[in-house]
Amino acid sequence: MRLGSHGKKPNSSLLQKLYNVPSSNHGRGQLKLVKKEFTDKLRVRAPLDQLRFNEHEGGLSAEFDKHLLEKHLPRTQGIVTGDRTLADTLNTVIPDSTRNALRETEFVGVFGRVVKQKGHGGTICLQYFYVWDYQAVPEHEADYEPIFVYLDGSRRYAIYDLVHYCSRRLDLDSEMAFRMIPGWHSFLPAKLNDSEIDKGLEVQPLSDKHLQSWWTIPEEKARLKVEGFIRDPFLLEAPGHFMDEPDENAQTMCCSFLQIEQALNEFEDPKKGIAEGVKRAFFGCVGFLALYRLGAYLQLLGEMNDIGMVRIPISLSSINVATIGKMLQDGFVSLTNAGKKLLEGFHSSKEDE
DSSP: OOOTTTTOOOOHHHHHHHHTOOOOOOTTOOOOOOOOOOHHHHSOOOOGGGOOOOOSOTTEEEEOOHHHHHHSOOOEESTTTHHHHHHHHHGGGSOHHHHHHHHHOOEEEEEEEEEEESSTTOOEEEEEEEEEEEETTTTEEEEEEEEEEEEETTEEEEEEEOSTTEEEEEEOOSSEEEEEOTTTOOEEEEEOOGGGSOOOOOEEEOOHHHHHHHHTOSSGGGSOOOOHHHHOGGGOOSSEESSSSOOHHHHHHHHHHHHHHHHHHHOSSHHHHHHHHHHHHHHHHTOTTOGGGHHHHHHHHHHHHHTTSEEOOSOGGGOOTTTHHHHHHHTOOEEOHHHHHHTTHHHHOOOOO
16 A cells, blocks of 8 residues: 555554554455545646636635645644554454555545635635545545634634534644544544654645546545535634535534534543433434434444444444434443544643634
């Protein structure tokens, strides 16, 4: 597996410490390759002088300012090596299909542009998209994860993708960073030392040609679904959603994870926070009067299980309206060591609602 243009080997010891499990057994034979059909549409190539930046609303301007974009590039952890290291570290803990997809996922790059409000002293938005050629959970080709950094006078804050394009806001300072969730490629806030931060990321142009290519990929799951807020990022709210019109499933997942976040912030013990958050998510976002949302709720829990964040000892397909109440009361979802480490950012940061 080739890891983008950076040529770095995964630091397995880092996530072995993070997930608190022994090294994996590599004697399992050849892994099955995942299917990648849209490499040419994902990896857009064109000389810089031929690129245009006209995908924006009136009253705004857009350009590629490499110096400004790299000056304010968000501090991240795990962008290049996280997927492969998770596969090697958790190995038998996660499903075979997830592990194989993680090992075949390749980081394409971080793409950015600068969007400005016209006039003196207007807010500036630095739009960054972190792009991979595959996503393990849920499994599909091509994945795009946004972090928008806003420069408003002396204030600097980010609106980022927490999970399934659910938007969250974070005030930025010298310590705050984003820990990439392997498999999901979403971001969680964390206070990290400089030694823990990704090195060597180079911002590439996010041009009209890139956007138009990604917006028109034939397969819906592989297509970039953020559009309106790319053209006008100053309308984006958080908590909210990066998509113009998120469907019922997306809204249910965002609602559910927001309930989990709030419970994690209330409980000092994250294991209790997860248990309480899962209950609140069901009753607040699904309930017995809207059981058509149960599928999205269970999908979110299943994905959290597949990436090693939580442990669910039963098959989610066995859960129905007759059993869900009792199972929530018994606490059928438990937090893993991996999940505890990933979620620690909710206690070490303060988000603006």
